[in-house]
Amino acid sequence: MKIYIRGLDDHRFQRPLELLAQLFFEDCNVSLDEIEDADLEIQFHLDEPKKAVSGELGKDIQSTTTYVEGKDEKESFKFKKKAVNFVFLTLLQDHTKIEQKWGILTGIRPTKLLHTKLKNGMTKEMAHNELRNDYLIHEEKIQLMQSIVDRQLKVIPDLYNLENEVSIYIGIPYCPTKCAYCTFPAYAIQGKQGAVDSFLYGLHYEMEKVGEFLKERGINITTIYYGGGTPTSITAEEMDLLYAKMHESFPNMKNVREITVEAGRPDTITPEKLDVLNKWNIDRISINPQSYIQETLKAIGRHHTVDETITKFHLAREMGMNNINMDLIIGLPGEGLKEFQYTLDETKELMPESLTVHTLSFKRASEMTQNKQKYKVADREEVQQMMNEATVWTEKHNYHPYYLYRQKNILGNLENIGYAVDGQESLYNILIMEEEQTIIGLGCGASSKFVHPGTRQITRFANAKDPKSYNDGYEHYTNAKIKILDELFSKK
Numbered sequence: 001m002k003i004y005i006r007g008l009d010d011h012r013f014q015r016p017l018e019l020l021a022q023l024f025f026e027d028c029n030v031s032l033d034e035i036e037d038a039d040l041e042i043q044f045h046l047d048e049p050k051k052a053v054s055g056e057l058g059k060d061i062q063s064t065t066t067y068v069e070g071k072d073e074k075e076s077f078k079f080k081k082k083a084v085n086f087v088f089l090t091l092l093q094d095h096t097k098i099e100q101k102w103g104i105l106t107g108i109r110p111t112k113l114l115h116t117k118l119k120n121g122m123t124k125e126m127a128h129n130e131l132r133n134d135y136l137i138h139e140e141k142i143q144l145m146q147s148i149v150d151r152q153l154k155v156i157p158d159l160y161n162l163e164n165e166v167s168i169y170i171g172i173p174y175c176p177t178k179c180a181y182c183t184f185p186a187y188a189i190q191g192k193q194g195a196v197d198s199f200l201y202g203l204h205y206e207m208e209k210v211g212e213f214l215k216e217r218g219i220n221i222t223t224i225y226y227g228g229g230t231p232t233s234i235t236a237e238e239m240d241l242l243y244a245k246m247h248e249s250f251p252n253m254k255n256v257r258e259i260t261v262e263a264g265r266p267d268t269i270t271p272e273k274l275d276v277l278n279k280w281n282i283d284r285i286s287i288n289p290q291s292y293i294q295e296t297l298k299a300i301g302r303h304h305t306v307d308e309t310i311t312k313f314h315l316a317r318e319m320g321m322n323n324i325n326m327d328l329i330i331g332l333p334g335e336g337l338k339e340f341q342y343t344l345d346e347t348k349e350l351m352p353e354s355l356t357v358h359t360l361s362f363k364r365a366s367e368m369t370q371n372k373q374k375y376k377v378a379d380r381e382e383v384q385q386m387m388n389e390a391t392v393w394t395e396k397h398n399y400h401p402y403y404l405y406r407q408k409n410i411l412g413n414l415e416n417i418g419y420a421v422d423g424q425e426s427l428y429n430i431l432i433m434e435e436e437q438t439i440i441g442l443g444c445g446a447s448s449k450f451v452h453p454g455t456r457q458i459t460r461f462a463n464a465k466d467p468k469s470y471n472d473g474y475e476h477y478t479n480a481k482i483k484i485l486d487e488l489f490s491k492k
């Protein structure tokens with residue numbers, strides 16, 4: 001699908017319009033320059049003196065809105081862009097008869113937008129009116145955002161005042177095998193012991209140096225999260241040494257509010273590793289079924305069985321793990337409402353403390369996207385029905401939504417939602433989504449997000465994604481992060 005936009009010269013409009021168009025059409029390009037083979041043409045009119053934007057799609061579909069002047073050119077353009085997006089969305093909704101429940105929002109953190117409005121002193125009513133009228137967000141999504149924001153503030157009452165602490169993300173880039181939908185840094189671990197040893201050496205180094213800096217500056221850690229890959233792919237002994245290093249290097253470990261270790265792939269879980277997790281008081285683990293249909297797991301290359309998920313869940317329970325998260329994915333290849341309902345029924349047998357319900361997204365680099373024709377997925381309507389089913393099911397079983405994020409190319413323009421029973425929400429997941437404090441990423445594929453304690457400006461820094469580059473450059477990554485941290489925490 002090619003869309004030609006007349007009447008907009010500023011190319012800063014192009015990318016946001018393209019993101020919106022992609023909510024309606026697969027493989028869609030938007031051009032502000034004339035193209036001959038356009039499938040759709042949209043005429044825009046910008047009336048600068050009146051601060052009005054209007055648009056036409058064919059003879060019958062029109063839309064108009066206005067915007068206000070900002071305090072400088074940057075802000076004025078932001079308001080104008082929002083008005084252009086508003087007109088574009090309403091024209092496409094009218095043309096396709098598809099309603100976008102997230103309105104013109106294409107970003108990944110809708111709840112951050114609501115937090116910001118409330119923090120700036122708006123009442124809930126004023127904030128909701130803006131979301132409804134300026135962003136065209138549907139009421140059900142506004143209510144979802146509000147209930148998540150309320151829960152986050154209940155779970156972390158000092159959420160808006162954690163800027164002088166940090167959280168730590170530790171990336172372990174290995175998995176038993178690589179899943180077809182995966183774009184995480186995940187390398188099959190078999191036969192790579194040499195590389196794993198070097199990787200862990202570099203990771204220990206990063207922990208030690210960053211820990212030293214935090215101790216010197218008296219900076220406390222709020223949460224620690226081990227992700228990847230699958231952090232339980234390494235041996236029990238390696239895990240033991242790693243957590244010992246964490247306790248030795250990081251400041252005031254007794255003040256850390258939560259430590260999570262993703263044990264995502266059930267095929268990596270052993271009694272020895274659970275012993276190690278217990279020994280170091282890991283608060284929370286994830287065991288991820290994704291689906292309870294064996295053929296689906298095979299189709300997406302997860303190479304473990306449904307039985308194994310169930311057995312390892314029970315083993316973890318018996319060995320004292322009392323905060324277990326499970327990830328499910330809506331819309332996996334070959335699955336519809338019936339299969340998802342079955343997965344929910346199976347979940348009921350286990351009742352983990354939290355449940356993260358993802359909607360499948362076709363990430364550009366995944367094997368699944370590159371061979372899309374091989375994978376048959378449910379249509380928009382059925383995906384929506386499955387999401388509705390998840391909402392009803394979680395409500396019925398006393399799970400509350402507590403964080404939410406969206407992704408590009410996600411089926412049905414839906415979202416990923418984390419649910420938890422009362423008091424078992426993951427604090428790290430809230431902190432990473434709402435960007436209220438610095439998250440320092442250590443290890444392979446780990447991104448750091450530095451939030452300036454005063455201005456809240458965000459700076460990002462990424463460690464290498466592949467173990468070889470990480471092993472060659474871990475000292476550089478460590479020094480670069482400490483330099484940013486040094487500037488950040490001295491400029492308060």
Ligand code: SF4
Nearest residue numbers: 175178179182186229
């Ligand atoms: S287990 Fe998770 S991180 Fe590993 S390959 Fe599969 S999706 Fe990727």
